[in-house]
Amino acid sequence: MTSVAGRRAPARVGDPVAAIDTPALVIDLDAMERNLAAMAAFAHAQGLRLRPHAKTHKSAAIAQLQRAAGAVGVCVQKLSEAEALAEQGVPDLYISNEIVDPAKLARVAVLAGRVRLAIAVDSHLGIDRLAAALKAEGTEVDVFVEIDVGQGRCGVAPADAGALALRVVSHGLRWAGLQAYHGGAQHLRSAAERKAAIEHAAGAVRAAKASLALAGLACPLVTGAGTGTFALEAASGLWGELQCGSYVFMDRDYADNHLGPEPLGAAPVAFEHALFVKSQVISVGAAHAVVDAGHKSHAIDSGMPKVWQGGFEFRNGGDEHGILTPVLHTEPGAAALPSLGDTVWLIPGHCDPTVNLHGSYVGVRGGLAQGVVETVWPVDARGCLT
Amino acid sequence: MTSVAGRRAPARVGDPVAAIDTPALVIDLDAMERNLAAMAAFAHAQGLRLRPHAKTHKSAAIAQLQRAAGAVGVCVQKLSEAEALAEQGVPDLYISNEIVDPAKLARVAVLAGRVRLAIAVDSHLGIDRLAAALKAEGTEVDVFVEIDVGQGRCGVAPADAGALALRVVSHGLRWAGLQAYHGGAQHLRSAAERKAAIEHAAGAVRAAKASLALAGLACPLVTGAGTGTFALEAASGLWGELQCGSYVFMDRDYADNHLGPEPLGAAPVAFEHALFVKSQVISVGAAHAVVDAGHKSHAIDSGMPKVWQGGFEFRNGGDEHGILTPVLHTEPGAAALPSLGDTVWLIPGHCDPTVNLHGSYVGVRGGLAQGVVETVWPVDARGCLT
Numbered sequence: 001m002t003s004v005a006g007r008r009a010p011a012r013v014g015d016p017v018a019a020i021d022t023p024a025l026v027i028d029l030d031a032m033e034r035n036l037a038a039m040a041a042f043a044h045a046q047g048l049r050l051r052p053h054a055k056t057h058k059s060a061a062i063a064q065l066q067r068a069a070g071a072v073g074v075c076v077q078k079l080s081e082a083e084a085l086a087e088q089g090v091p092d093l094y095i096s097n098e099i100v101d102p103a104k105l106a107r108v109a110v111l112a113g114r115v116r117l118a119i120a121v122d123s124h125l126g127i128d129r130l131a132a133a134l135k136a137e138g139t140e141v142d143v144f145v146e147i148d149v150g151q152g153r154c155g156v157a158p159a160d161a162g163a164l165a166l167r168v169v170s171h172g173l174r175w176a177g178l179q180a181y182h183g184g185a186q187h188l189r190s191a192a193e194r195k196a197a198i199e200h201a202a203g204a205v206r207a208a209k210a211s212l213a214l215a216g217l218a219c220p221l222v223t224g225a226g227t228g229t230f231a232l233e234a235a236s237g238l239w240g241e242l243q244c245g246s247y248v249f250m251d252r253d254y255a256d257n258h259l260g261p262e263p264l265g266a267a268p269v270a271f272e273h274a275l276f277v278k279s280q281v282i283s284v285g286a287a288h289a290v291v292d293a294g295h296k297s298h299a300i301d302s303g304m305p306k307v308w309q310g311g312f313e314f315r316n317g318g319d320e321h322g323i324l325t326p327v328l329h330t331e332p333g334a335a336a337l338p339s340l341g342d343t344v345w346l347i348p349g350h351c352d353p354t355v356n357l358h359g360s361y362v363g364v365r366g367g368l369a370q371g372v373v374e375t376v377w378p379v380d381a382r383g384c385l386t
Numbered sequence: 387m388t389s390v391a392g393r394r395a396p397a398r399v400g401d402p403v404a405a406i407d408t409p410a411l412v413i414d415l416d417a418m419e420r421n422l423a424a425m426a427a428f429a430h431a432q433g434l435r436l437r438p439h440a441k442t443h444k445s446a447a448i449a450q451l452q453r454a455a456g457a458v459g460v461c462v463q464k465l466s467e468a469e470a471l472a473e474q475g476v477p478d479l480y481i482s483n484e485i486v487d488p489a490k491l492a493r494v495a496v497l498a499g500r501v502r503l504a505i506a507v508d509s510h511l512g513i514d515r516l517a518a519a520l521k522a523e524g525t526e527v528d529v530f531v532e533i534d535v536g537q538g539r540c541g542v543a544p545a546d547a548g549a550l551a552l553r554v555v556s557h558g559l560r561w562a563g564l565q566a567y568h569g570g571a572q573h574l575r576s577a578a579e580r581k582a583a584i585e586h587a588a589g590a591v592r593a594a595k596a597s598l599a600l601a602g603l604a605c606p607l608v609t610g611a612g613t614g615t616f617a618l619e620a621a622s623g624l625w626g627e628l629q630c631g632s633y634v635f636m637d638r639d640y641a642d643n644h645l646g647p648e649p650l651g652a653a654p655v656a657f658e659h660a661l662f663v664k665s666q667v668i669s670v671g672a673a674h675a676v677v678d679a680g681h682k683s684h685a686i687d688s689g690m691p692k693v694w695q696g697g698f699e700f701r702n703g704g705d706e707h708g709i710l711t712p713v714l715h716t717e718p719g720a721a722a723l724p725s726l727g728d729t730v731w732l733i734p735g736h737c738d739p740t741v742n743l744h745g746s747y748v749g750v751r752g753g754l755a756q757g758v759v760e761t762v763w764p765v766d767a768r769g770c771l772t
Contacts, residue, residue: 021772077706098668154669282484283540297771320463385683386407
């Protein structure tokens with residue numbers, strides 16, 4: 001077996017799907033490539049920059065596929081993610097999050113000497129410390145001021161954007177624009193709720209731009225948006241760069257969003273499930289079957305995975321088990337329990353933290369039923385928390 | 387920085403606590419050692435074997451501390467966990483779970499040539515395949531028949547134990563006894579509920595022993611129990627081996643159990659919180675602060691972490707953020723927001739899957755406030771899912 005990062009990988013290149021050990025993180029490469037192309041085509045058609053969020057996949061190989069499809073670079077959420085992807089050759093990285101620790105900022109400054117790097121700020125202290133670290137190292141980064149566009153997490157109030165941007169400029173740092181991402185809007189189920197949330201976010205962006213104008217500063221770029229809302233940000237005319245991440249894989253939670261009238265009048269951009277956990281039935285009871293995949297193999301923060309084959313409900317069986325029961329309202333006889341050793345494909349509830357649980361991806365070409373393992377990729381930035 | 391499994395470790399031996407990078411998985415070594423000693427003393431006093439569950443810590447170093455305190459070996463939940471711990475020198479391992487895949491069973495047979503190994507079974511097919519794999523390799527394992535004692539997951543009905551045990555014996559395998567663990571009972575909040583659940587489990591064990599007697603077989607050992615109920619299993623006189631895992635760290639969820647009258651009449655065995663996630667405030671809003679630890683750094687399957695310092699509620703801020711708000715019913719003025727850069731210690735909701743998110747443990751001696759890093763241990767079996 002191929003060893004990835006000291007761990008036995010669940011498959012070898014050339015294996016049939018049946019030979020993939022369980023549980024394993026499996027990519028349907030054909031579906032993933034269609035997702036990559038669909039998002040790239042959308043951004044190109046809208047004249048927008050695409051900087052996909054690599055917090056989803058944590059993979060240099062996938063980041064490079066996104067760049068090859070036209071992405072300007074990728075976002076990450078943590079410095080150590082940026083370091084891991086830079087080490088694997090990704091040349092343009094944006095840490096779309098705040099860092100205030102001087103020891104971490106010293107590493108940011110070092111990394112900025114190796115790749116094109118950007119970072120978000122939302123405090124005067126953070127800006128001052130960033131400036132000190134960059135000055136000590138003699139390097140530069142692009143600096144985005146994050147505004148709170150409705151998420152209620154990081155970011156300053158829009159009216160404070162001007163003062164922070166002036167602080168960025170006063171240190172001679174590269175002023176890059178606004179970070180404006182509404183994470184909470186991505187999974188609002190109805191199209192109307194998502195539309196209202198992004199209208200609110202757009203109002204915040206307008207207010208922040210007014211604050212910048214009052215401070216005598218232009219706004220080179222507004223960056224943000226996610227898989228649940230990107231067409232709305234695009235339609236607003238305010239955002240210049242899209243940060244969608246999950247589109248590459250599509251999880252159960254995103255698929256549960258109800259699609260609505262497209263804000264741009266075109267057909268909705270459709271994404272396919274491309275990420276699966278392959279599991280195996282290890283125990284069968286009178287009215288349930290047990291698979292070898294629990295929440296140490298798929299994240300359940302956004303709910304349970306969906307059984308891809310249909311006919312079964314997945315119940316939480318703890319860290320290492322999942323419990324399958326027939327969906328009662330299916331046709332009679334359609335939901336006999338699977339047998340010992342049977343393969344069960346799971347569509348994770350939330351792809352980002354699911355990926356983080358695995359050491360490697362098994363990339364399959366030709367579909368999950370009859371395909372062949374084309375690649376085994378390490379999850380390069382797995383567990384990069386700092 | 388020390389590199390563990392290809393990742394930058396968050397601290398070096400000798401560092402003060404303040405220098406530990408965030409987020410990091412930190413052990414209060416003094417508290418952990420008291421937990422280890424308390425459980426070892428309990429098992430010794432009761433004349434029971436202790437085989438702690440290493441699914442909690444996934445660490446060879448901690449497994450060896452448990453063995454030094456008198457444990458006969460450790461349990462694991464997955465074959466790859468056993469392989470990882472065996473590679474680091476743990477000599478006695480019990481896979482307390484079912485395996486039916488022939489390729490995995492071939493690895494079981496190989497591993498059995500290197501360490502003393504045991505495994506659970508709950509199907510004729512699983513027994514037949516295990517026997518074939520061991521015969522091919524010429525090795526032996528101890529075989530426990532798992533019975534369902536109320537969990538509703540793996541395990542046969544007690545009345546079927548005799549038939550399965552006969553199948554084990556018919557293959558010439560080493561018949562070891564019954565696996566009888568009630569995971570669902572561990573977190574029942576009231577002592578009365580836990581007592582009722584273990585009374586039910588004890589009834590199942592008695593029924594299984596009757597089934598074995600009918601089949602003409604003795605029951606060498608009953609193994610099971612967890613941190614929430616072990617005193618009840620001990621008091622029953624049926625179990626001969628305790629598998630508790632979480633006692634070593636104690637998470638928020640176990641601490642939320644209400645202790646009741648001790649079944650053995652003695653003082654309750656008390657365990658302390660010994661596992662923490664060190665986090666840092668990276669953003670401060672008008673009425674909340676944001677730390678750099680989300681559910682990629684602590685598992686939330688059993689609820690949110692608790693802020694160790696008190697005074698704040700932790701809200702889910704997504705994969706990489708936690709949102710702190712003052713607990714409103716505290717005394718006025720007692721809950722001013724923390725400042726940028728402040729350290730916030732989190733007690734994870736559930737220790738087992740939290741550990742699995744980290745590459746290393748930082749072991750601190752002398753308390754979290756003023757202590758020093760005494761050790762950095764890899765999480766040896768992190769991500770060992772197969």
